[in-house]
Amino acid sequence: MSDSSWTRVPAVTGRDLVPGLLRSLDPLLRRWLPRQRWFAGKGLPIGDFRLAAATELVPPGGRLGPLGLLHVLVDVEQPGRPPDCYQLLLGAHPLLPSALVRAALGPAVGGPYDGLTLYDAPHDPRMAALLLERLKLPGTSGGLRFTTEPTAEFPPGLTPRVSTAEQSNTSVVYGDRYILKLFRRVSPGANPDLELSRALARAGSQRVAEPVAWFEALDTDGDPDRDTGGATTGGREPTTLGVLQRFLPGSADGWALALASVAEDGDFRAEAAALGRATAEVHQALAAALPVHRLDGRALERIAAAMTRRLEEAAAEVPAVRPFAGALRLAFDDLAKLGAGTGSDGVVTAQRVHGDLHLGQTLRGPDGAWVLIDFEGEPARPLAERRRPAPPVQDVAGMLRSFDYAAHHSGNGPWAARHRDAYCAGYAGVAGLDPREQPVLIRAFETDKAVYEARYEARHRPAWLPIPLSALARLSTTP
Ligand SMILES: Nc1ncnc2c1ncn2[C@@H]1O[C@H](COP(=O)(O)OP(=O)(O)O)[C@@H](O)[C@H]1O
Numbered sequence: 281m282s283d284s285s286w287t288r289v290p291a292v293t294g295r296d297l298v299p300g301l302l303r304s305l306d307p308l309l310r311r312w313l314p315r316q317r318w319f320a321g322k323g324l325p326i327g328d329f330r331l332a333a334a335t336e337l338v339p340p341g342g343r344l345g346p347l348g349l350l351h352v353l354v355d356v357e358q359p360g361r362p363p364d365c366y367q368l369l370l371g372a373h374p375l376l377p378s379a380l381v382r383a384a385l386g387p388a389v390g391g392p393y394d395g396l397t398l399y400d401a402p403h404d405p406r407m408a409a410l411l412l413e414r415l416k417l418p419g420t421s422g423g424l425r426f427t428t429e430p431t432a433e434f435p436p437g438l439t440p441r442v443s444t445a446e447q448s449n450t451s452v453v454y455g456d457r458y459i460l461k462l463f464r465r466v467s468p469g470a471n472p473d474l475e476l477s478r479a480l481a482r483a484g485s486q487r488v489a490e491p492v493a494w495f496e497a498l499d500t501d502g503d504p505d506r507d508t509g510g511a512t513t514g515g516r517e518p519t520t521l522g523v524l525q526r527f528l529p530g531s532a533d534g535w536a537l538a539l540a541s542v543a544e545d546g547d548f549r550a551e552a553a554a555l556g557r558a559t560a561e562v563h564q565a566l567a568a569a570l571p572v573h574r575l576d577g578r579a580l581e582r583i584a585a586a587m588t589r590r591l592e593e594a595a596a597e598v599p600a601v602r603p604f605a606g607a608l609r610l611a612f613d614d615l616a617k618l619g620a621g622t623g624s625d626g627v628v629t630a631q632r633v634h635g636d637l638h639l640g641q642t643l644r645g646p647d648g649a650w651v652l653i654d655f656e657g658e659p660a661r662p663l664a665e666r667r668r669p670a671p672p673v674q675d676v677a678g679m680l681r682s683f684d685y686a687a688h689h690s691g692n693g694p695w696a697a698r699h700r701d702a703y704c705a706g707y708a709g710v711a712g713l714d715p716r717e718q719p720v721l722i723r724a725f726e727t728d729k730a731v732y733e734a735r736y737e738a739r740h741r742p743a744w745l746p747i748p749l750s751a752l753a754r755l756s757t758t759p
């Protein structure tokens with residue numbers, strides 16, 4: 281179903297939206313993009329921009345201001361990396377209200393787009409409300425397709441507010457009912473956050489915030505006349521752009537709870553064990569819903585080779601990693617040998633996993649039950665890699681790293697060991713397989729994760745770099 285009453289693209293009341301928009305955006309984006317947490321190419325010069333798609337979302341009742349919500353996909357070229365496609369949601373105003381000044385892409389007055397100032401629309405409650413209205417209605421607007429679960433209910437008065445959490449994407453919370461995650465760096469294909477949370481919700485898992493609506497780009501040329509009727513265009517899968525999920529009011533995230541426990545040298549072991557059980561339940565549900573493979577020797581060698589390559593890249597980028605690199609490589613060599621039957625870790629299977637599990641991806645509701653969020657995988661990895669089945673121990677290793685992070689963040693190392701053990705015991709109680717009995721796998725995946733973290737911290741939070749470095753030092757001496 282195409283709902284053309286919701287769209288104006290590319291011509292807006294005589295103004296040619298697309299060329300004018302790119303001309304205006306170019307100088308603004310050069311300054312604004314590198315300052316965004318979600319911008320992947322920090323530190324590299326910005327080359328050309330290409331406007332991949334532009335859609336103006338206008339409600340059937342007409343615009344509230346000079347323009348509706350401008351939905352833009354822009355390709356950014358930077359030396360040394362393939363072009364990245366970013367999702368921008370823009371509002372335009374002749375004179376920004378003071379509450380929106382911090383969301384402006386450039387100077388808040390005398391904007392370059394026909395005298396309008398462009399700003400980051402999720403911060404504007406009216407624009408965020410407009411997006412929710414659009415999400416309620418399944419159908420297409422230009423190159424965008426909106427899907428709504430038939431069971432979704434939208435009570436009136438869901439006041440939007442943009443989340444202030446430190447994030448890889450941008451989220452808007454509507455009342456205490458829903459949260460909309462807007463992916464910022466996007467690639468063609470289903471985002472695993474949507475794919476896996478839908479699979480878990482369909483399987484009846486209580487460990488997920490179920491999605492109720494989402495939207496995708498069907499094509500990147502923004503051709504409004506092409507209604508694909510929901511089919512993929514040009515053989516490409518649609519690009520997931522945003523997911524509206526159940527919001528868990530009154531929940532606390534595992535990272536904040538763990539930090540509080542570390543600070544008072546508290547006992548968080550019952551919660552760590554519950555998190556282990558929740559992880560195992562999610563793994564079982566994903567294994568039942570989606571394909572599972574047995575990994576042969578060649579597959580394990582390939583995984584080990586990819587880990588070694590990532591270690592080499594990290595050592596090239598982060599000098600502090602270099603002293604440990606030789607010893608760390610042995611962990612990956614041992615993984616490669618598992619396939620030759622010389623290891624003791626047993627049969628290794630691969631299935632869909634969370635992919636970036638850490639304490640900050642867990643929420644404990646007021647009833648004490650744990651839910652896992654953000655099944656997107658590591659944002660820096662290519663989408664195809666994030667969607668690939670992997671040994672479930674990858675997630676276990678991610679959580680073990682997180683207990684270590686919490687402890688070292690507050691200088692209480694012994695806290696980590698106790699809580700890592702409790703987590704593994706909880707996991708084993710449900711999975712029937714204790715990760716501590718898979719030492720080669722655990723060490724390789726923990727090393728790989730700490731290597732990823734060293735690059736992540738060097739890029740985003742240099743003051744935190746000592747945390748993964750101390751793990752790399754430990755892992756380089758553990759046999
Ligand atoms: N369903 C939810 N209910 C309540 N809070 C949530 C929910 N999903 C996410 N959050 C909050 O938003 C934050 C960021 O969410 P996340 O999915 O991790 O985004 P990102 O991928 O951008 O890092 C979380 O740390 C959590 O505090």
Ligand SMILES: O=P(O)(O)O[C@H]1O[C@H](CO)[C@@H](O[C@H]2O[C@H](CO)[C@@H](O)[C@H](O)[C@H]2O)[C@H](O)[C@H]1O
Binds near residue numbers: 636
């Ligand atoms: O939650 P995101 O998808 O944005 O994940 C990225 O950011 C995380 C930090 O916010 C980062 O996690 C690392 O720091 C956490 C503490 O802040 C710690 O608990 C994790 O164990 C550690 O990996 C994550 O790696 C990154 O992908």
